[in-house]
Amino acid sequence: MILKPTLTNAVLLCLLATAPVLQASNSEPDSTQSLYQQHCAACHGSDRIGVTGPALLPQNLGRLSEEDAESVIRNGRPATQMSGYDEVLSDNEITRLVDFIYSEPDNDLDWSPDAIKASHRVPNPADTLDPFPIYVADLMNLFLVVEKGDHHVTLLDGDRMEPITRFPTRFALHGGPKYSPDGRFVYFGSRDGWITKYDLYNLRVVAEIRAGINMRNIAVSADGEYVLAANYLPHTMALFDAEDLSLMEVIPAARPDDKASSQTSWHSLEYQDSIPQKMESSRVSAVYTAPPRDSFIAALKDIPEAWEIRVVDDEAQVRRMETETHLDDFFFDPDYQHLIGAARDGKQGHVIDLDTGDTVATLPLPGMPHLGSGITWEYEGRRVMATPHFRTGAVSIIDMQNWKVLKTLETEGPGFFMRSHENSRYAWVDVFFGPNSDKVHVIDKQTLEIEKTLQPAPGKTSAHVEFDRHGEKLLLSIWDDEGAVIVYDADTLEELKRIPMKKPSGKYNVWNKTQYEEGTSH
Structure with a gap:
């Protein structure tokens, strides 16, 4: 019920x-x-x-x-x-x-720290809520299913594959929800800049704040103490206390004209009402958590740099790493030693050593890889990564020891999402773009071949797989207003049930996200 x-x-x-x-x-x-x-x-x-x-x-x-x-x-x-x-x-x-x-506004738009603070509200402070859940379930095997059709989220019991509750969200969630390290709280970010903290135990909104006018995504620090937001508009990042989402700092995404060497130095960047004319500014494409480094990594849209951000004594410290070109999308190896970024030209990937800031390899990846959806697994004693492509029907499989493309697997169209699990022999990739969007490929991770192609709902887009915590079952979305989440047996590939939903898009398992399971995006 x-x-x-x-x-x-x-x-x-x-x-x-x-x-x-x-x-x-x-x-x-x-x-x-x-x-x-x-x-x-x-x-x-x-x-x-x-x-x-x-x-x-x-x-x-x-x-x-x-x-x-x-x-x-x-x-x-x-x-x-x-x-x-x-x-x-x-x-x-x-x-x-x-x-x-749909026209550009005549005046310049900004969202100041005062505006951010004025939007803040805490209807249910976390310390006033019951520390025990009001329902019975494996709290590490819960799923959140984002339903874009009517801007709701369904909380799903991953053992019984039954809904626990369904609640409204802000308009156009983007970037995927992010969990606190213990899995109790979840943070949602919307394109309109709203961040919402929700208690999965008591099923209540804890706090909300608006970080910007157009926001790309959010990240939660590995210790669960901070939330960082990436904005397109204005050109900033905003740092919040994860406890109640109170604003701590606004970080301008800008650099001076002198482009001083920054590979190994850390700096504070103070927000000003407007970015000085001698400062080059950028939209922020995304922010990521790098747990082993106790830091965040930011992708900049308009400046050929990647930023590493650490919070020291509640103050953001930034290290800027110059890149050979503009990078739009990031992937990381499991120990966060290397960053893999997609070049703006859609033809190459660049591998950056995060300690030195140096580019150590260039990968031929034509067709704009969707690195944010990449996954890794062990293949013949070495770790490989795989990514679908936005503009071509292919999955690239890359040897992470020598940074060479091991194989390019042809698919029936450009893909968006790729998923697997450590305990599964299969990787799933959709064919999101083009006439075959109602199909999904199942790839054998040891033969590197397509094992099976499914067409679960002819004429309707199939997309975004997420496994349960054990890798025994998985969910697939039928991306339609009269859609569904389909439950599959991860080993036999047998369909087990369909749960009707309103254009379900992403599904996010607590265990996979908090434990950084190798088969899901981070």
Whole structure:
């Protein structure tokens, strides 16, 4: 039976988008801007950066087509307070609004430390919550399933493969939820910059804060004390106390023109209201936790550098490592000695020694590898890594001892996600892009060949596998509004059951994520 947790004020705010102002204009508004201010600004902000409703900026709407946006304005969005405007606005007005929200704003946008602090709320402080779960389950074999169809998350018992509860989230979660080291708390990040801390024992929101206007992802430190957010807008990272998400520091993603040597030195970077003209700034593509190094690693979009960040006496210290080119996506070897980054040109991967900051190898990886979805395993006494590609139907398998491509395995189309488990002989990769997106390949990790190709729901995209903690069962998403999570036997590949869900995307097992299981992304 699904438990229904009490909705706190913070959770209710998660549901709020705009309700239409039920007064049709008697005359054409002076401009589309005034049309927006009349009907949308109250919940989406006069500057479109979002308030209780999501931000309406091109960067934040990247995964919503203009056609879908028009449908939302016209018909509303299920499970939110966004009602339809079909009887309020004309076709022309709706079209103009869509054009407006997909256009770049005229003014520069910023999200200051004061704005971050003003967004902070703690409806259920962690120290006031019961330290024991309100349900019975293996707490290390829980799954969180993100349902993009109606912006909810289902908490799934990984032994019984039954839902425990389902709760609303902020609009457009991105980058995957991150667990505290003990698995009790989970932190969600949204494209709109919201970070939500949720207690998996009491099924309540603990705290929320908005780190930026457009955020890529978050990372939780290995000791569970800090949360770091990576922003596209503004060009910053924001550091928070993991206990209550209070702001500790805003780190500008910028470097001076002199590009002083930084491979082995650590610096503090203080936030200013605006980045000085002599400072080159960058969007932050992602941040990662590097547990053996007691640090974070940041990928920069617009500066050819990777940053390592340590928190010393509650203050961020940054070491900048220059790279040979702009790197968009990162992967790490198991001991976090090496970083593997995908070059912007989509043709190469660069291997960087994190101690020295030097590039030690270059890999031929045409077709833009999705390194963030890479996995590793033991093959003939050595460790290999494998990654799908965004732009070509291939999986690259790389020897991590000599950094050579061991094999390029042809698939039926470009893939997005790849998963396995230490206890499984198989690796799974989807064919997310192209006409064969309803298929998924099962690869034998010792023969390096495709063992089987499945087509679980013809005509509907199959994507993103996640194993249970034991590697005995796995979940696969049918990426559709009337979709499902399919449970498979990891050894026989037999389908065991289907759990209906609203466009389920990522699934995240507590054990695999907190123990850094080799078959899942980190």
